[in-house]
Amino acid sequence: MDLMIGNSPPIRRIKDLINQVVDTDLNVLICGESGVGKELVARTLHERSHRRDHPLVKVNCAALPSELLESELFGYERGAFTGAVQPKPGKFELADKGTILLDEIGDMHISLQAKLLQVLQDSEFARVGGVRNIRVNTWVISATNHNLDEDVRKGRFREDFYYRINIIKIVVPPLRDRKEDIPYLLEHFIRKYRGMSKDGIIDISGKLEKVFAEYHWPGNVRELENYVRRLIVLKDPDLLEEEILVSMGQQMSEDRPVAEVWTPDESLINSVLDNCSQEMQIQFPSLKEIRKKSLARIEKMVIEEALRRTNGNRKQAAQLLQISYKALLYKIKDFGVEMPAGGSVDDSLELKLPKELESFV
Ligand SMILES: Nc1ncnc2c1ncn2[C@@H]1O[C@H](COP(=O)(O)OP(=O)(O)OP(=O)(O)O)[C@@H](O)[C@H]1O
Ligand SMILES: [Mg+2]
Numbered sequence: 001m002d003l004m005i006g007n008s009p010p011i012r013r014i015k016d017l018i019n020q021v022v023d024t025d026l027n028v029l030i031c032g033e034s035g036v037g038k039e040l041v042a043r044t045l046h047e048r049s050h051r052r053d054h055p056l057v058k059v060n061c062a063a064l065p066s067e068l069l070e071s072e073l074f075g076y077e078r079g080a081f082t083g084a085v086q087p088k089p090g091k092f093e094l095a096d097k098g099t100i101l102l103d104e105i106g107d108m109h110i111s112l113q114a115k116l117l118q119v120l121q122d123s124e125f126a127r128v129g130g131v132r133n134i135r136v137n138t139w140v141i142s143a144t145n146h147n148l149d150e151d152v153r154k155g156r157f158r159e160d161f162y163y164r165i166n167i168i169k170i171v172v173p174p175l176r177d178r179k180e181d182i183p184y185l186l187e188h189f190i191r192k193y194r195g196m197s198k199d200g201i202i203d204i205s206g207k208l209e210k211v212f213a214e215y216h217w218p219g220n221v222r223e224l225e226n227y228v229r230r231l232i233v234l235k236d237p238d239l240l241e242e243e244i245l246v247s248m249g250q251q252m253s254e255d256r257p258v259a260e261v262w263t264p265d266e267s268l269i270n271s272v273l274d275n276c277s278q279e280m281q282i283q284f285p286s287l288k289e290i291r292k293k294s295l296a297r298i299e300k301m302v303i304e305e306a307l308r309r310t311n312g313n314r315k316q317a318a319q320l321l322q323i324s325y326k327a328l329l330y331k332i333k334d335f336g337v338e339m340p341a342g343g344s345v346d347d348s349l350e351l352k353l354p355k356e357l358e359s360f361v
Helices: 009-021 038-048 066-074 110-122 148-153 159-165 179-196 206-214 220-234 237-254 266-279 287-309 314-321 325-335 355-360
Strands: 028-031 056-060 099-103 124-126 133-135 139-144 168-171
Touching: 009 038, 009 168, 028 038, 038 056, 038 099, 038 139, 056 066, 066 110, 110 124, 110 159, 148 159, 179 206, 179 220, 206 237, 220 237, 266 287, 287 314, 287 325, 314 325
Parallel strands: 028 139, 028 168, 056 099, 099 139
Antiparallel strands: 124 133
16 A cells, blocks of 8 residues: 655644544545545555455545435345346445545535435435345545535535534645655655666656746646656656646746737748748758747747736746746746846736736736
8 A cells, every 4th residue: 555655744744643533433524635645545544444454445426426326325226226137235335344435525416415414323224225224334534625614605515414524624735735745755656656667767857856846736646646657658857847837837827917919910920930041041941940940039029028018027927928937037048038128127926017008907
């Protein structure tokens, strides 16, 4: 089983909490964004408990419509519905003496929440279409990436059911709020996936490590794990860095300053291309050369326009362009971008657009 890696204060607190609750049988609710490690916490709880030699049965409550989920959880008797030719035990029965993980519980239909609440209160249930009451001894762990407090407030989740499943709450924070775990996780995943590469050599260069530290990790630990797997196979830190920078840019677009629509006119682009081909008149240009040169010219032109519109504020220009601040500084230097005359070089995030654009903000 995978160990829970990390030494940040929240991860240390979670490990302590796990030790405190493993043998209490109290219902546990694990909350956190996608990919933070909720399932790993559930597996760790099970593996550390006296139930470890019995099954851990996982049910994805988001994957099935309500009626199917009900028969998945409680099983059914022969003839309970068309196609029920054989009786089938449900997940609760299969998890007897073990643990049931109700994953994505925030997506469970409200009518099924009422039924499950009854089952948790009485500790017994009947299969669908059956009359015999079944008693099981199952530890109930639930997980969700919803904010259930808010769902309860908005009437999307039953309050009584919430209190029943949420005796102990474990909140796993997003990776961006515990970046000190990243080096440990990197080391762990490299060790785990090293075998996928022929020579076992992986280079997480200093540059990539820095980008990893700055990145906001919307996909959390799972995203980091996937990056490491790809890096081991593709061995191309530059490509990975570029991808992360693009992804950072996309994130930034959410808080992007609003500016007037701008389409560079054709004559502007023509003059850029003219310039490029004049420079390369000595011999016929290679496609690669023309691509690189023309792209650089066009990028330069767009960057200069963005800087003009943000009055020389490079942070805001980066947001407009949807690239990282770091990538913009690099490009400004690389392309010899001219800063707008009279513009401020104040890089604060406060929006300072030229007067004529203020009405667009
Ligand atoms: N602290 C950690 N140490 C080692 N591996 C981790 C850690 N946290 C997460 N992982 C790994 O990251 C991946 C995603 O974790 P997991 O499936 O537990 O996330 P999740 O919160 O259940 O995600 P989802 O909401 O998408 O179901 C798994 O491969 C898991 O082993
Ligand atoms: Mg999960």
